[in-house]
Amino acid sequence: MKQINRLLQIGVIVTVAAALGCESAGKSLKGVGDLADQGADQIGDSKLKSQIKAGAKVAKSGGEWMAGIDLPKELALGQTFTVRVVEDYGAKPDPLAPDSVQRYVNLVGYVVAKQSTRPNLTFYFVVIKNDTPNAFACPGGFIVVTTAMLKQLQNEAELAGVLGHEIAHVCYKHGLNVVSRNEAMSSAMDFASQWDDTAKFNGFIDQAYENLILNRYDQKDEFQSDESGSLWAYRAGYCATGLHDALKLRTSHGEAKFFSTHPNVDERISKLAAQAKSQPSGDKLPKMSNRYKTEVLDKL
Amino acid sequence: MKTRRLLLLAVAGAVLAATAAAGSVYVTIDTSLKDKKGLGAATIAELKQGAVLELVDNAPPQYQVKTADGKTGFVHMSKVSENKPDDVGGELAKADTNVEVNSEHSSYAIRGLGPKAEQYAQSKGISQASRDAVDKAQALRDKLTPDIEPFVAKLEIGSDN
Numbered sequence: 149m150k151q152i153n154r155l156l157q158i159g160v161i162v163t164v165a166a167a168l169g170c171e172s173a174g175k176s177l178k179g180v181g182d183l184a185d186q187g188a189d190q191i192g193d194s195k196l197k198s199q200i201k202a203g204a205k206v207a208k209s210g211g212e213w214m215a216g217i218d219l220p221k222e223l224a225l226g227q228t229f230t231v232r233v234v235e236d237y238g239a240k241p242d243p244l245a246p247d248s249v250q251r252y253v254n255l256v257g258y259v260v261a262k263q264s265t266r267p268n269l270t271f272y273f274v275v276i277k278n279d280t281p282n283a284f285a286c287p288g289g290f291i292v293v294t295t296a297m298l299k300q301l302q303n304e305a306e307l308a309g310v311l312g313h314e315i316a317h318v319c320y321k322h323g324l325n326v327v328s329r330n331e332a333m334s335s336a337m338d339f340a341s342q343w344d345d346t347a348k349f350n351g352f353i354d355q356a357y358e359n360l361i362l363n364r365y366d367q368k369d370e371f372q373s374d375e376s377g378s379l380w381a382y383r384a385g386y387c388a389t390g391l392h393d394a395l396k397l398r399t400s401h402g403e404a405k406f407f408s409t410h411p412n413v414d415e416r417i418s419k420l421a422a423q424a425k426s427q428p429s430g431d432k433l434p435k436m437s438n439r440y441k442t443e444v445l446d447k448l
Numbered sequence: 449m450k451t452r453r454l455l456l457l458a459v460a461g462a463v464l465a466a467t468a469a470a471g472s473v474y475v476t477i478d479t480s481l482k483d484k485k486g487l488g489a490a491t492i493a494e495l496k497q498g499a500v501l502e503l504v505d506n507a508p509p510q511y512q513v514k515t516a517d518g519k520t521g522f523v524h525m526s527k528v529s530e531n532k533p534d535d536v537g538g539e540l541a542k543a544d545t546n547v548e549v550n551s552e553h554s555s556y557a558i559r560g561l562g563p564k565a566e567q568y569a570q571s572k573g574i575s576q577a578s579r580d581a582v583d584k585a586q587a588l589r590d591k592l593t594p595d596i597e598p599f600v601a602k603l604e605i606g607s608d609n
């Protein structure tokens with residue numbers, strides 16, 4: 149029982165550290181590693197002890213790595229990832245959607261981001277021409293959305309929900325967390341001493357990009373981003389069912405990449421429905437369907 | 449057991465520190481305090497970004513709030529937040545601008561790609577079109593400010609479903 153209590157405590161700390169995210173994420177993660185390491189010393193089962201010790205090592209390593217990434221570095225990473233995403237997924241020779249659509253998506257993102265836990269960060273929403281519905285958050289506030297995703301949505305509240313979800317990934321530094329949890333990658337890139345080594349930096353970006361694109365986020369990260377993103381869109385004044393409705397569109401449009409990289413869609417829809425129901429007047433707030441049609445659907 | 453209690457207290461403290469005090473919100477966009485809900489309401493005070501308001505009633509979409517000097521009125525929910533902007537109350541707020549964010553971004557937004565992204569793009573043979581696209585998207589975002597107020601005003605009217 150004592151062991152279970154100890155594990156429960158570690159679990160609680162991990163959850164809270166992940167929830168807090170933001171600037172102290174690296175220190176929190178390292179603290180989790182330290183606590184888990186200490187807790188493991190009190191466990192008699194050698195196999196379990198070994199497993200926790202290994203997890204603690206990764207957490208400490210990842211925590212140190214995260215703590216070394218200040219805002220300028222986060223922005224540099226985000227901008228570099230964004231250039232790569234635009235190159236790989238944007239149309240040639242002109243990757244971007246029309247300026248008026250870019251402007252509109254940035255306005256929706258702006259009001260949602262103001263409700264987030266990083267209200268002063270400048271978020272950049274980049275709309276690329278691409279036939280696969282997708283949205284992708286890069287560190288530092290760079291968020292890429294495809295034109296196919298915009299065409300699939302039906303109103304501004306849905307867009308606000310989707311952008312809120314991606315904004316939450318940035319706020320909680322889920323992308324950096326994914327990278328930092330990979331021991332090989334984090335130890336291969338000690339930013340304090342190797343940031344200026346071009347070959348190592350490029351190698352790191354390539355690995356991290358593959359990792360983010362192919363593996364994406366943990367299930368708990370997705371649920372957290374759903375909850376916060378939906379809440380922030382609601383607090384920005386949008387109908388609380390926006391993200392829920394956007395996810396439900398999957399059933400009428402088939403399996404899109406945005407959803408295939410975000411597992412457990414049915415469970416997510418269920419959780420979002422319950423959340424939307426609990427928001428005061430949540431379903432009475434505007435969806436802004438007409439404006440969305442004028443600003444997006446009529447232009448794409 | 450003592451350790452467990454301390455742990456829970458620490459967790460609770462951290463969570464509380466991460467959000468605004470219960471019952472208060474911060475102004476996120478310069479706006480007006482109105483005397484009643486809906487269209488045709490009169491302005492009774494100007495609210496500056498970062499000002500702290502006491503939340504009297506958080507029934508959407510118009511929250512009833514009370515200013516520091518005791519004026520009670522209504523403000524649209526999109527213009528306040530529970531989360532305190534990073535620079536509010538400090539030197540950056542006195543300058544009335546997001547200096548921290550703007551200066552952090554200056555090497556990216558004003559002069560195109562930052563040095564790390566530029567050298568990565570060159571090393572990997574990323575096309576000039578993709579580099580220009582990111583630069584263009586950033587420049588467009590940085591010119592957004594005049595559009596924000598009319599955009600939010602239409603959301604505030606809220607009849608567009």
